[in-house]
Amino acid sequence: MKDIIKQLVSKAIRESYPGSNFEEFIEVQNVTAKNIDADYFTNISMKLAKKLKINPTTIAEKIIASLDKQEDFIYFFSKPGYINFKVTDIMKNNIIQKINESDNLLYGCKTDNPKKINVEFVSANPTGPLHVGHGRGAIYGNIIAKFLTIQGHNVTKEYYVNDFGNQIHILLISIFSKIDNEYAAGYNELYQGEYINHIASNLTEEQKKLIINNSKDFFKKIDSSGPEKNLKTHIVNLMVGIIQQSLMNLNIDFDNWFYESSLFENNNVSKIINKLEQDNYTFTKDGALMIQADEPRVIIKSDGNYTYFASDLAYHNIKMNDYDSVINIWGADHHGYLPRVKVGLKALGHDIDKLDVHLVQFANLFKNGEKISMSTRKGQYIELESLRKEIGNDAINFFYLTKNKDQHIDFDLNIAIQDSKNNPVYYIQYAFARIEKILISIEGYDINKHKFKTLDNDSEKEIIDTLNSFTEIFHKAIIQLEPHLITNYLYKLSQEFHSYYANVKILDNKINYDRVYLIKAIQKVIKCGLDLLNISSPKEM
């Protein structure tokens, strides 16, 4: 629709101002002002006013005079230079039919340039269960991957498992110390969650013996093959299993679980470090190997151990080689880490434009008015799984997706649980269920047999306008990866439906087929939107 108007305007400008070349400045936008009875407008005359040094009113009127007569639109001027376009009711009503007859409402989101894309998200350390702090990234990342898939990209969803280095060491110590207290010596902060006891008590006698007999030598053998390594792998697998289960309960699945340890087994880390050294990007300082990024950053510590940065570079190096586009969903606390990754990848010869990092702001959690900082280490956290159980998948999805990722969100756990009954998601689902009830009650009638007439009372017009905007909004949400546009849209559509439902009889003594046809379209759009957001559409509630 906007394109048609744009072409009309463009033609009119060529006629009224020959030789001008302003087509690229033409923008057609939706009318949001309530006192203007039109659907679209363009502000081109205001833009031209400056360039041509003519006042915008004159320009607008001249353009309007040159606009081709069209059956589908009415044009009119409003101050100081808007050209408004009102679409005829007949034209608008077509959307109802289009929606009802379409077998794919998202047709048109497909890209011309399908890429192989890796989306890495969550990637919480396997040292404890997922807590509510991880929920936002999990749900957001999953939807982003889904939207990219709908666009036609070949998407791999990946979880990077940090099963190497210090924190795994401490995890093992935490568990081992339950079996042999000597392990705890020298550590003042060990993992404390209930899962530590659980894992410790479920180890086999053989495993326990291994722990007790090895004492302090255990960690010297952990990376070479043998029973020590097997035990470590066993424990990591248990942890990953806990995480997988809670993601699965949220219907989030990954295509690939990439283990940090595999980078060392395949010498990927040493390879990239050698390359960086050969290309003179590194230098040695105080016995450590460093690279100059935003600041000098350590790759190999003076004790000879690799930093997290070293393996992460190796990891990204692989992703950059294997994919056309690499997307990371990170918590905002990692933003300071990005510059060094970029510098490292650039040094390795990669085009860093291929890397796209989405920083998701924190969801601050309060309980009884007090802020709770999630800390796995301190055993101070609220499991994502317990929140999910409490408020349900639909409410938790909607809650996270309705907010922009750049927005910090605060929520009080008590209020969240209490409010979950008031979650707007139920309002939308209720609209769906109400429509379903009507449609079921007239099952057996062939509604398609009836010729559709124009609907024209005010509430119907309002709904039809909203339905007309659905393609544009859904496409924008999917292409620009902004799920909250859909949540807002669905709410608005549901609101208009509920109001309509309360005021207008759809089934009276006889069936009003035009209205049935309308609500059927509404239901289809709601279903489409809820599906997109991984939210269910129950037929009754």
Add this chain to the structure above:
RNA sequence: GCGUCUGUAGCUCAGUUGGAUAGAGCGUUAGCUUCCGAAGCUAAAGGUCAGAAGUUCGAAUCUUCUCAGGCGCUCCA
């Protein structure tokens, strides 16, 4: 101090890429069930869009500065 995200109604958040009189939910107040599901509808009250300057015909939106808050500034991961 530096980097980064944010500041919109009592609270939680939208605001269609610079447009016309800034919107919802919750909460508050007042109404609506002989009738398709009241998880609903109708209405009221509630705003210096943190503040200031600037750019523009036009700013919640862009620029600069100030103030306030979150997060990060480890040879942690």
